[in-house]
Amino acid sequence: MEKKQNRRKFLRNSLLAATGSSFVLPSIAKSFGNNNPETEKQDFVYRTLGKTGIKLPIVSMGTGNTDNPNLIREALNRGVKLFATSEYYQNGNNEKMLGKVFKDQPRDSFYIQTGAIGGIELDYKNGLYKSGTDKDIYLEHANGCLKRLQVDYVDIFILGFAARRESVFFKPLLKALEKFKKQGKTKYLGIGTHSFQPEAIRAAADTGIYDVVMTAYNFRMNNIDEINNAIEYAAGKGLGVIAMKTMAGAYWDKERTKPINTRAALKWVLQNENIHTSVPDCTNLDQLYQDLDLMADPELTKEEKSDLKPPSEGLSAGIYCQQCASCIPQCPEGLDIPTIMRSYMYAYGYKNLAQAQQTLKSTHIPESPCSGCSVCTVDCSMDFDIKRKVSDICRLGNVPADLIGSFST
Numbered sequence: 001m002e003k004k005q006n007r008r009k010f011l012r013n014s015l016l017a018a019t020g021s022s023f024v025l026p027s028i029a030k031s032f033g034n035n036n037p038e039t040e041k042q043d044f045v046y047r048t049l050g051k052t053g054i055k056l057p058i059v060s061m062g063t064g065n066t067d068n069p070n071l072i073r074e075a076l077n078r079g080v081k082l083f084a085t086s087e088y089y090q091n092g093n094n095e096k097m098l099g100k101v102f103k104d105q106p107r108d109s110f111y112i113q114t115g116a117i118g119g120i121e122l123d124y125k126n127g128l129y130k131s132g133t134d135k136d137i138y139l140e141h142a143n144g145c146l147k148r149l150q151v152d153y154v155d156i157f158i159l160g161f162a163a164r165r166e167s168v169f170f171k172p173l174l175k176a177l178e179k180f181k182k183q184g185k186t187k188y189l190g191i192g193t194h195s196f197q198p199e200a201i202r203a204a205a206d207t208g209i210y211d212v213v214m215t216a217y218n219f220r221m222n223n224i225d226e227i228n229n230a231i232e233y234a235a236g237k238g239l240g241v242i243a244m245k246t247m248a249g250a251y252w253d254k255e256r257t258k259p260i261n262t263r264a265a266l267k268w269v270l271q272n273e274n275i276h277t278s279v280p281d282c283t284n285l286d287q288l289y290q291d292l293d294l295m296a297d298p299e300l301t302k303e304e305k306s307d308l309k310p311p312s313e314g315l316s317a318g319i320y321c322q323q324c325a326s327c328i329p330q331c332p333e334g335l336d337i338p339t340i341m342r343s344y345m346y347a348y349g350y351k352n353l354a355q356a357q358q359t360l361k362s363t364h365i366p367e368s369p370c371s372g373c374s375v376c377t378v379d380c381s382m383d384f385d386i387k388r389k390v391s392d393i394c395r396l397g398n399v400p401a402d403l404i405g406s407f408s409t
Contacts, residue, residue: 043296044079047276050240052188052211054111054155056082058270058298059291062244062279063098064089065352071288072101078292082111084214084242084279085149086160087118087141090354092148099150112149113214113242113279115158115192116141120173124362125328125336127163127196128170135176142180156212157186163196168203168210178209188212192244195323195338198223198230205234216245217275219268219308220320222381228272235274243269243278249320249349254392256348258311260318263290264304271300281350317383319349327386330378333370336363337378337386344393353404357396365394 044057060082061075067090072083085094095114102110118141121130146154159177162168168191177189190212193200197215204210213234221227231241246269252258262280269278282288310316321341331337340363347356369390370376376387396404 044292045270045295045298047273048240049242049276050211050235051238052156052240054082054240056111056277057292057295058275058277059266059295060084060242060277060279061288061291062281063094064355065281065350066283067093067097068283069097069101071282071285072098074285075282075288076101076105076110078288080110080292082113082155082277082279084113084244086114086158087116087145087148088160088358091358092144095145095148099148103150107151111155112151113156113158113190113212114145114149114154115160116145117160118144120161122161122362124161124339125325125334127167127200127325129167129173133170133172135172138173139176139180142176142185146185153184154186156188156190157181158190158192158212158214160192162191162193162200162204165199165203168200169207174207174209188240190214190240190242194245194342195325197323198226201227201230201234205237205239210239212240212242214242214244214279216323217243217269217272217278218246218248218320219265220248220318220322222322223324228274231272231274235276240276241274243275244280245320246278246280247349249318249345251349252311252315252318254319254344254348256351258315261304261307262287263294264300264307266291267294267298267300267304268308270298317380317385319345320382321345321384322382324381327378327380331386332373332377333366335365335369335390337390339363340365340390340393341384343396344389347393347396353396353399354401356393357399357401357404360393360397365390365397367394367398369394 046055047058048055061080063083063085085098116138119134119137121132123130159173180186181189188211190210191204192214194216201213201215204213235241246266247262248260248265250260252260266280269275280291321338323338325338327337343356343360346352346359370387378386380386
């Protein structure tokens with residue numbers, strides 16, 4: 001076994017040295033083919049995704065932070081089954097990358113989850129879809145997802161940014177989703193929720209239409225009991241539950257000098273048996289191997305539990321925003337602080353400037369949003385210095401998109 005591990009480390013390090021990044025050269029990637037005895041699959045723990053009946057490893061793969069097709073191929077070779085993407089990621093280019101990989105694979109060897117954002121008008125602050133939402137345009141974009149992925153259907157189609165009960169029951173989008181499913185273009189429907197999660201999760205279970213809920217879920221959440229109760233309610237009604245945002249920002253500090261023990265963070269998520277699988281973002285081979293290896297022993301050790309505590313009092317706030325929205329009515333400028341903080345996390349935690357800018361622009365933030373306040377009166381539940389963080393990340397709004405793209409990987 002030790003010989004195999006060393007061999008794997010040698011291959012991984014050779015790849016990284018050859019490319020100077022997390023990308024894998026096609027010629028070298030052939031060493032990761034299914035016929036290579038060194039690519040034996042790890043022992044996986046499986047759970048059933050609710051009433052869908054799909055049995056999945058408890059760790060699946062979020063793809064939004066990578067454009068590396070060879071990383072996806074290696075994940076397939078290692079036994080990953082579910083790949084979560086969205087039209088939102090890289091303006092559809094993430095789906096295109098996946099499509100190039102999947103077109104050469106047997107369709108029954110993988111599951112795809114995606115979602116569309118076109119045609120949707122969102123009131124992020126209040127967690128609602130606006131009346132200007134166009135279901136026909138939404139369906140056009142949903143069909144665009146299939147085209148980019150080069151498939152006739154996806155396994156799970158997600159309605160993104162669901163929050164308040166009214167948004168989960170929003171009739172124009174419900175009708176569009178039902179039509180999409182009746183046309184055979186998706187097997188199952190679900191929602192994705194970043195905010196007001198307990199309300200959204202319970203609402204999804206009550207519609208009788210959704211099969212899956214994908215929710216932000218991690219050790220930093222201060223309303224975890226309420227979320228767990230909602231998840232138990234949904235699972236009891238047969239919904240499959242998928243955890244995202246499992247790494248809670250990946251770092252304790254914006255300088256990225258104090259990484260969160262992401263192995264421990266993911267293990268923490270998996271202790272809840274109502275979480276049927278998780279979709280941590282994966283950008284390189286080290287992350288992939290760690291995510292898959294931990295399934296052989298997903299129990300948290302005492303040391304790992306200790307690692308989930310802030311490394312110092314000064315870093316207790318971290319960079320993960322609870323998305324509780326208690327800050328919004330406190331802000332005299334009416335800023336959508338939760339979404340701005342999510343942009344901050346994408347930039348400093350995940351180093352994904354393109355997604356950070358895309359998220360920031362959705363808030364329509366002015367150039368100097370905090371200039372009129374000498375002292376910030378917002379009392380954040382996580383003790384964020386709101387004014388400092390907002391002033392910091394709002395600079396990203398003026399950076400040309402093509403410049404940001406040149407630094408994205």
